[in-house]
Amino acid sequence: GENVEQHPSTLSVQEGDSAVIKCTYSDSASNYFPWYKQELGKRPQLIIDIRSNVGEKKDQRIAVTLNKTAKHFSLHITETQPEDSAVYFCAAKGYNFNKFYFGSGTKLNVKP
Amino acid sequence: DGGITQSPKYLFRKEGQNVTLSCEQNLNHDAMYWYRQDPGQGLRLIYYSQIVNDFQKGDIAEGYSVSREKKESFPLTVTSAQKNPTAFYLCASSPSTGEDYGYTFGSGTRLTVV
Numbered sequence: 283g284e285n286v287e288q289h290p291s292t293l294s295v296q297e298g299d300s301a302v303i304k305c306t307y308s309d310s311a312s313n314y315f316p317w318y319k320q321e322l323g324k325r326p327q328l329i330i331d332i333r334s335n336v337g338e339k340k341d342q343r344i345a346v347t348l349n350k351t352a353k354h355f356s357l358h359i360t361e362t363q364p365e366d367s368a369v370y371f372c373a374a375k376g377y378n379f380n381k382f383y384f385g386s387g388t389k390l391n392v393k394p
Numbered sequence: 395d396g397g398i399t400q401s402p403k404y405l406f407r408k409e410g411q412n413v414t415l416s417c418e419q420n421l422n423h424d425a426m427y428w429y430r431q432d433p434g435q436g437l438r439l440i441y442y443s444q445i446v447n448d449f450q451k452g453d454i455a456e457g458y459s460v461s462r463e464k465k466e467s468f469p470l471t472v473t474s475a476q477k478n479p480t481a482f483y484l485c486a487s488s489p490s491t492g493e494d495y496g497y498t499f500g501s502g503t504r505l506t507v508v
Binding site: 283 | 429497501502
């Protein structure tokens with residue numbers, strides 16, 4: 283099956299700086315890659331996603347890039363704010379059916 | 395809240411007890427899932443269901459059971475065979491066909507063995 287690795291496990295940045303979280307996947311047939319944000323004690327929320335026919339997608343301060351050849355994708359957050367502090371999960375959709383494999387999460391801390 | 399409801403929010407289990415976690419959705423989604431979340435390990439799939447009366451084991455199904463008698467409901471039973479059940483349990487749903495969609499998650503149930 284699919285294996286998703288996520289780095290770093292923790293990330294601390296100063297407010298206003300950029301943050302980058304990276305994920306790799308093993309199954310070249312995976313074709314959909316969502317990112318989730320989970321605030322403490324709350325449910326994960328989808329923040330951005332990318333499909334395999336696209337190399338980059340932006341939504342205001344967040345962007346995701348995908349390199350299919352290298353089988354990695356990254357989340358970029360610019361102009362970070364304290365409310366960006368949360369755990370971020372990447373995921374890859376398996377070949378059959380709508381089943382996702384998740385990375386182990388990155389705890390982002392934005393210091394004011 | 396978000397169309398998918400999990401209950402209870404907190405649950406305490408004694409040794410040897412079976413407990414059932416509820417998950418209900420009103421999103422008309424065909425597919426439903428149960429994940430377990432432990433610190434530092436991300437989300438691990440327990441069971442999933444593509445359609446009513448059908449479900450499949452995920453990566454860590456041992457000690458768990460599910461049913462899918464209605465489209466809206468996908469309860470998870472944590473049996474006494476699950477030796478380390480203390481965790482945060484998340485239910486999710488999605489359309490099962492068509493374009494790719496991310497999951498919609500419930501708010502979770504925190505299970506503790508006492």
